[in-house]
Amino acid sequence: MFETSAGLGQLITVLIMAAALGMDAFSLGIGIGMKGIRLLHVLKISVLIGFFHILMPLLGIFTGQYVSSLLGQVTTYAAGGLLILLGAHMVFNSFKSGDTRMIDHRTLLGMILFSLSVSVDSFSVGVSLGMFQSNLILTVLAFGICGGAMSVMGLLLGRRVSRNLGDLGEALGGVILLGFGLAFIF
Template sequence: MDLIIWLAIGLGMDAFSASIAIGSQGVSNRKKWSGSMLVGLFHIIMPIIGILIGGALSHTISWVGVALLVAVGLQMIRSGMVGRTVPVMMMSWVRWIVFAFGVSVDSLSVGITLGTNQSETWIAVILFGFFASIMTLIGLQIGQVLKATVGRYSEVIGGSILIGIAIRMMVS
């Protein structure tokens, strides 16, 4: 069980780091909660899909997640460098879904691995969602503080974090 908790925390770290970037753009409390729940839901759905479909598509799907994170990161860096006073990346539901998919795609491959061990699969999947939701909410709060302290450069920092996560996903 300890291993599953550490695995859930590890999977939630992507969501945590990336949510700092999103939080730095200024997100309402309502969207913080609903976005965090959406990320948690994706962290439940993706391992279930992984369990169901096996390893055949895991490399293809992880590249999609990398591409999404890079695209969002580059847009944030551009916005920060141009110095707009209104964020370009207002978080619509479509963007929240893309974000949730991008940060939870690594849990798909973990789900493939979990498919071989049926004993604690459902506990693990629920813990993945729980930790991802909590860590996303904390990251969004930290991002809001970051915006207040470093201003428009927080978008550059946030975009760089997203690209860093994408690079780490490519290397792993």
């Protein structure tokens, strides 16, 4: 499938980024799971998160490709800077006191809003990836599958574990994105 080491490197990068973005769904899933959640809601929320983890980076990639055509050589620095800002934002949010993201996850609107809120970061990463040559299908499928799977794990784990693990998961995802941002720039 991947004939060159550059192709394998791209695959590993996409998978690590997908996992980093899935950390937000995982961490918030733990919080919702701790409040009590039915298995049917776990399935519905995870499918919606997977869908938005495909849609948002897809929109971001197309936006990034357009921005790349406008910026030219500055693209690498802009993409790296965007990942650094996104990673720093995720780390900062993980240490905020109090849960300001209280959405009733049992309603359809609540499920959609929750799924969209944990998938917005994927748009920004998609913009960064759109500035480079990345495999579109591989990228959006990896983001969608990873986001959906990590939300299932978070929701189910939330029924058994404390909320602190969720905050650390989001911080870890932010640190990973920060690292990739710095790697793009330097």
